[in-house]
Amino acid sequence: MRDSQFYSGRGDDGYTGLLGPERVPKYDLRPEAYGTVDEAQAAIGLARASGCTSQTAEILLAIQRDLYTMMAELAAAGDDDSAFAGSVTSEHLERLEEWIAQLEKRVEMSREFVVPGDSQPGAALHLARTVVRRAERHAVRLAHDGVLTNPTVVRYLNRLSSLLYVLAIAEDREVTGRGATLARS
Numbered sequence: 001m002r003d004s005q006f007y008s009g010r011g012d013d014g015y016t017g018l019l020g021p022e023r024v025p026k027y028d029l030r031p032e033a034y035g036t037v038d039e040a041q042a043a044i045g046l047a048r049a050s051g052c053t054s055q056t057a058e059i060l061l062a063i064q065r066d067l068y069t070m071m072a073e074l075a076a077a078g079d080d081d082s083a084f085a086g087s088v089t090s091e092h093l094e095r096l097e098e099w100i101a102q103l104e105k106r107v108e109m110s111r112e113f114v115v116p117g118d119s120q121p122g123a124a125l126h127l128a129r130t131v132v133r134r135a136e137r138h139a140v141r142l143a144h145d146g147v148l149t150n151p152t153v154v155r156y157l158n159r160l161s162s163l164l165y166v167l168a169i170a171e172d173r174e175v176t177g178r179g180a181t182l183a184r185s
Contacts, residue, residue: 019076019084033138034074040131041067047124052171056121059099059167063160066092070153074139078147088153096159103166116168119175125168132161
């Protein structure tokens with residue numbers, strides 16, 4: 001195998017390293033959790049690149065940086081002595097709640113299901129929201145199994161999906177000048 005700066009080949013055996021010496025199967029719940037957060041982070045990047053407002057883009061970039069912190073904490077889950085344990089803090093959560101409070105002044109909550117797709121940025125944000133929900137389910141499993149001891153991680157992901165929903169509606173309205181398309185039977 002030749003040397004490469006883009007791959008190590010260490011994962012060719014189906015195992016991956018965590019933060020520390022431990023190696024686990026790639027299907028272990030910790031790589032599943034931080035891998036899904038990585039997926040969410042990339043989906044948020046897609047939303048940021050899709051022509052959203054500058055205010056939304058600033059919020060999304062801050063969230064992407066938070067998610068890097070979260071990935072490290074999830075990779076170290078189960079090691080309470082890790083430098084990454086407790087990296088996701090109440091300050092991270094409070095910032096999400098402040099953004100939601102600001103948006104609630106501009107965006108009315110729909111009483112029906114919203115059909116994503118009224119704008120490129122809104123659709124990308126809805127996609128990111130669904131990936132965050134999946135990451136939340138993995139984090140909840142880690143918490144219920146006693147591996148993840150920081151409850152703020154789950155709370156952050158829960159609040160993040162709400163923020164992405166409100167941002168999607170706001171972006172749809174910004175692009176279309178009207179409310180979201182609603183699901184009607």
